[in-house]
Amino acid sequence: METWDLYDENRQLLNETMVRGHEVPPNRYHLVIHVCIINEQGQLLIQKRRDDKLGWPGAWDFSSGGSAIKGDHAREAAERETFEELGLEIDLSNQRPHFTINFENGFDDFFIVHQEVDIESLKFPTEEVEEVKWATKKEIHNMVKEGLFIPYRKSMVDFIFDMRIGFGTIDK
Known part of the structure; x- marks a missing residue:
């Protein structure tokens, strides 16, 4: 049984929890993370969700993602989810969400990680991920159009690729 911390609308941690699968109470919120791993060629590591997974079965998604469990901060949740889904250890100790x-x-919360990953050596430790591959922005846009990728907004995919350079909104 997975338990999540609950927050108020200002993202203040409350002394309340809920069980995954139950409806989030009114005026309460929970924390989700995504990790986007980008290589030196500017490609994003994407994963295909297993066909028996709840929520977008068989669809391609960003590198890793999921809900923070009770006691997790965003960094811890991102590191844990990446290891659980990909068997890949990442260190976000000096990184804030982008x-x-x-x-x-x-x-x-979205984290963008610059890392070379040998996808042939990845071993998926859980029953969540079926396959991984590197994809360009254009390939992801095409996959979304074809219904193969979770239907994120085009502008969000563009934003992830644009933000791989660094923080902020000023292009230096």
């Missing part, structure tokens, strides 16, 4: 997307029931 951006956050607020959604109806929570906050989704």
